[in-house]
Amino acid sequence: MNSRRKQIIKVGIIVLIVVLLGMMLTHCTNTAETKSVKLDKTVEESMKKVNAKKTGKNKSIDVDKSSSQEEKKEETAKTDSSNKSNTSESKKDNTTSTTNTSLNKNNTSSSKPSNSSSNNSNSSKPSNNSGSNSSSSKPAEHKHDWVAQYKTVNIPEKGHNEQVLVQAAYDEQVPITEMKAYSICNQCGVDITGFAVAHNDQHLSNYEPGGYHTEWRETVTGYNTVHHDAVYETRYVVDSPATTKQELTGYKCSGCGKTRSN
Incomplete structure (x- = not known):
């Protein structure tokens, strides 16, 4: 009978402990939920403040951009007007120079004396057309335009076999x-x-x-x-992959097709 009473007392104590633990857990969860709600509210307020600051900055940036664009337009208009005036002045200078040159030509032609006697003496001289014809009949000397010629050379892959550790001893x-x-x-x-x-x-x-x-x-x-024991296996390791290169074979003239070696 004493042993049964002891068992009943033990069971009662265990039940009380379980009830107390449940109450403590519910209290802890309620406090955690209230803290999380407060944190969410503070985070929302801070985000609102940051967004408000960003919108203010964006407005000021847009105003600055519009003012700078207007200033650029005014500067381009001024430069265009100055260029037009310079071109018109240069045209005027050209017209005056052409008139001056034409007047100078007329004056020089009127001031020259007539050399009729010299012209008659030149007409009596025999003409040497044979020499001029012989010089013009010579062909022009050809100059070679040498262009480098290449061929594609394949370079094979290089590698080696080595022992690779698969499992240590x-x-x-x-x-x-x-x-x-x-x-x-x-x-x-x-x-x-x-x-x-x-x-x-x-x-x-x-x-x-x-x-x-x-x-x-x-x-x-x-x-x-x-x-x-340790386990090894043989594996192929690539030292340099396969490639191609251009090798010089000689030169060829682009005009006549003549070739020469290096």
């Missing part, structure tokens, strides 16, 4: 097992090997059925160390 502990007999309680299923009688008496004192049975189980009695 290690030692494995292999367990040594053996079948052994164990005494198992029929009431609670506990291993009572070596104290089966005392454990059985405890159940009988609590008005519980006793008894036990024997089970054969595989138990580890030791370990064997097994060494495993």
Whole structure:
């Protein structure tokens, strides 16, 4: 009877502890929710302030841009007008210079004396057309325009084989097992090997059925160390990939097609 009272008292204490823990958990969750709500409100207010500042800055930037564009338009209009005036002045200067040159030509032509006698003497001289014809009949000398000629050379891939570690060496502990007999309680299923009688008496004192049975189980009695060597495999490693290059073979004239070596 005393043991049953003790069990009842233990159960009551456990129930009280569970109730207290539940109350504490609910209190903690409520406080956490209130804190999170306050944090959300503060974050929203700060975001509103930042957005308001950004809109103010954007407005000021737009005003500055419009004013700078108007100033640029005025400057371009001024430069266009100055260029037009310069071109008109240059045209006027050109017209005056052409009139002056024409007047000078007329004056020089009127001031020259007539050389009729010299013209008659020149007309009496024999003409040497044969020499001029022989010089004009010579062909013009050809100059070679040499253009470099190339051919494409394939360079094969270069590499080598090397041993790559796949698995490092290690030692494995292999367990040594053996079948052994164990005494198992029929009431609670506990291993009572070596104290089966005392454990059985405890159940009988609590008005519980006793008894036990024997089970054969595989138990580890030791370990064997097994060494495993490292594992390697051969892999091909590329030192330089396959490429192509342009090799000079000679030169060719673009006009006559003549070729020459390097």
